[in-house]
Amino acid sequence: MSLLVRDEVPLAPLTTLELGGRARHLVEAADDATVLAALGWAEARSLPALVLGGGSNVVVADRGYDGLVIRVTSRGRVYFPAGDEVRLTAAAGEPWDALVAETVARGLAGLECLSGIPGLAGATPIQNVGAYGQDVAETIRAVRAVDRRDGAIVELPPAACAFGYRDSAFRRAPARYVVLGVTFGLRPGGPPTLRYPELAQALGRAGPATLGATRDAVLALRRRKSMVIDAADPNRRSVGSFFTNPIVAADVAERLAARAAADGVVATAADVPRWPAGPGRVKLSAGWLIEQAGVAKGFRHGAVGVSTRHALALVHHGGGTTDALVAVARQVRDAVAARFGVTLFPEPSFVGEAWDAGPAPPTA
16 A cells, blocks of 8 residues: 655644654554554664554653654444443544543443543553543453554453553553554443542532533533643643552551641641552542642743643643653652652653653652
C-alpha cells in the first residue's frame, strides 16, 4: 500500500499541553493496515516508532522525536450482546468522551464516571484510565493489538493486560504493543457506580442517581477543576492530573497522618485524606500533599505553573517549553518528598524527555 509519510511535523499542536518539538516523520493511520505498514516502514529504516492518540497524556521533549510518529485516527463502534452484558468494541481512534456519552445514552452502565476525560479509546487500557471511583479495567474484556515482536495481531484477555493502578502491561513495555481496539463489557439498565464520596454527595444534592445524572455531575466536577478541554479556560493546556495518587504501606500512611496532626497541618490524624488500596496499602491524595507541602494552586514560573483550580494539574500558559514544565514538576515532587517523605510519580508518558526519580525522600 502507498504510505503518506510527512516530514518535520510539529507535535505541540497535537498535544493538549501544546508543548514539544517536531517529529522527524509522521503518518496518519486511519486503519489497521496503515498501522502495520507504518511499523514496517520504520523497521526497514531502523527508526523508532511512537504511537500518538489524542495527545492528552503525553509530555514531548523540546527537541521532538527522532523517529516515526504514528497518529491513530481509526473509527468504528460495534455493540453486541454477550450473556447479561452488552459488549462494545471500539477502534483505538474513537474519541473517548463521545464514546462514554453514547453508552450513557444507551442506558449501558460501566463508563459513566469516566466522562469528560480527553483522548482516545485506544489509550484507556494503557493507562488503565480511571476517575471518580471507576477504572476501565473493570469493564475491559479484550484488547486487540499488534505485537511488534512479530507483527501478529493478537487479542489479549484482561489477565494478559496486567492492570494496576494507572498501570498495565502496555505501559510497562511501551515498545511491544500497538493497541488497535478495545472491547468493553457494559451492564444494560445497570446503576451508576457511586464509590467516590465527592460524586455521591453531588448526586445526592441533584436528585435520582441515573447514568445521565452521574455523567452530568462528573462533568460539572471536572469543569470546576479545569479537567475538561475548554478553549476559554486559562488552565486548559495540561495533561490533567500530572501525578498519580501515591499508594503506600498502611504504617507509612499512619506515620504521615500522625506527623501532619502533630505539626498542626490538620486537627487530627483522621483528617488526612486517604483510602484503602488493598491489603496493607493506603492511597493518599497527591493534590492534598502538594498543597500542604507549600505549593499553592496558581503557582507560576514564567509560562508554566500549577492550575489555579487543581494542585495536581500543571499547566502551560503559552510560549513556554517542556524543559520549564518538567522543572516545575520536579520542584513539586521534591517539595512533597521533603515535607512528607513520599515520592510522587508522573501519570503522563514522556517522549524524548527523561524523568528522574529524584533524591530519596526522608523516611515518613
